[in-house]
Amino acid sequence: MSMLHYVNVAIGFSLVMLLLSVVTGFAVQTWLYVLRTKSRAVGNGLVSLLEDIGFDNALATRQVNALLNKGSSIFGKKLGGALSRVSAFLLAGAPKHIGREEFVLLLLRKAVTDNELATKLGFTDETAATGKLQELEKAILEEEAKDPTLPAHVWRTNAMQATVPELASKIFARFDEVLDRVSEDVSGAGKVLGIVITLPLLLMCWPVDSFQLLNRLNNDQVLSAQLAEIAETTTPALQKAHEEFLRCQETNKNAPGVKLGCQQEHHAWQKIVHDTINSDVLGGLFGGEVTRDVNCSIPLTDKPIPFFEQCKRANLTPGIVVTWILVSLGSAFWLGLLHKVLGLRSELSNKLHAQREFRATSHR
Numbered sequence: 001m002s003m004l005h006y007v008n009v010a011i012g013f014s015l016v017m018l019l020l021s022v023v024t025g026f027a028v029q030t031w032l033y034v035l036r037t038k039s040r041a042v043g044n045g046l047v048s049l050l051e052d053i054g055f056d057n058a059l060a061t062r063q064v065n066a067l068l069n070k071g072s073s074i075f076g077k078k079l080g081g082a083l084s085r086v087s088a089f090l091l092a093g094a095p096k097h098i099g100r101e102e103f104v105l106l107l108l109r110k111a112v113t114d115n116e117l118a119t120k121l122g123f124t125d126e127t128a129a130t131g132k133l134q135e136l137e138k139a140i141l142e143e144e145a146k147d148p149t150l151p152a153h154v155w156r157t158n159a160m161q162a163t164v165p166e167l168a169s170k171i172f173a174r175f176d177e178v179l180d181r182v183s184e185d186v187s188g189a190g191k192v193l194g195i196v197i198t199l200p201l202l203l204m205c206w207p208v209d210s211f212q213l214l215n216r217l218n219n220d221q222v223l224s225a226q227l228a229e230i231a232e233t234t235t236p237a238l239q240k241a242h243e244e245f246l247r248c249q250e251t252n253k254n255a256p257g258v259k260l261g262c263q264q265e266h267h268a269w270q271k272i273v274h275d276t277i278n279s280d281v282l283g284g285l286f287g288g289e290v291t292r293d294v295n296c297s298i299p300l301t302d303k304p305i306p307f308f309e310q311c312k313r314a315n316l317t318p319g320i321v322v323t324w325i326l327v328s329l330g331s332a333f334w335l336g337l338l339h340k341v342l343g344l345r346s347e348l349s350n351k352l353h354a355q356r357e358f359r360a361t362s363h364r
Helices: 003-034 037-052 057-068 072-079 081-090 100-111 115-120 126-146 152-163 165-204 210-219 221-250 259-277 318-327 331-362
Strands: none
Touching: 003 037, 003 165, 003 210, 003 221, 003 259, 003 318, 003 331, 037 057, 037 165, 057 100, 057 115, 100 115, 100 126, 100 152, 100 165, 115 126, 126 152, 152 165, 165 318, 210 221, 210 318, 221 259, 221 331
């Protein structure tokens, strides 16, 4: 077999791993949202920020909860403290994105009715905080009148630097570092969660055995060549959709003018992956023909999973374990590898074409 065939095998295998990493990644993102992972990480980060500027932990936690967990007070009044905490977790929680100037404004507005917070922020009492807030709001309107084309956060930042420079400098100096730590914490949680849930997903939905897949691609030159062609046509679109998806994850996708675009990019990313997986060529490579006759059970026990007593999964094989490890490397890894192997394929194809042309002309 030619070198080009083995490159096609590598491309086909990488394409399958990429698609599996994407669909399992969607599941991870869903669970991160359900568990409010980023929201809680933002809240914890803001608590640490307040601690850095002189708040004790109890006060910082109470203030952040009061500022950001807007749904809990209703349940707290009507149903008691335990349900209040549950509602704060499920219904409210800190927003996933918050600007530094927005946080300063929230603190000032809370200080108007909270004397303890007002003194911690450097004001003599609630009245002083009220006066400063009014001064700040007036300054924001003046900044807007100066240049209405600037973003709102610029008006707020300029006004804060003029009216509450000491408070603004304390918050601004630490805010970006805090959110960087939040991003690292969420990324780490996502990786751990991805490792945990990928294997069950593979066994129940996509029981792909890496050894069997490689063997099939190696023995079927037509299939591996078809997969290489599919990879060449779909990888650019996958790369663009992936980059836009990541951009939306890193920015405030709930901001006006951003939310709709991010939703469209997310749907486009899902559609490309879904259409590719369900194409005639790739459809049979994702374990659809594998028998699922093993009862799903709680790990380390034989007890069925509550509410999923009818769940069936494929038998765990060494090849599926390898797939689990490879898929856990993430979509960014497989996209990068696909680019490199596709580049190698292009070079080999050009050399083979040049050799054929040389032989054709030499025999004339």
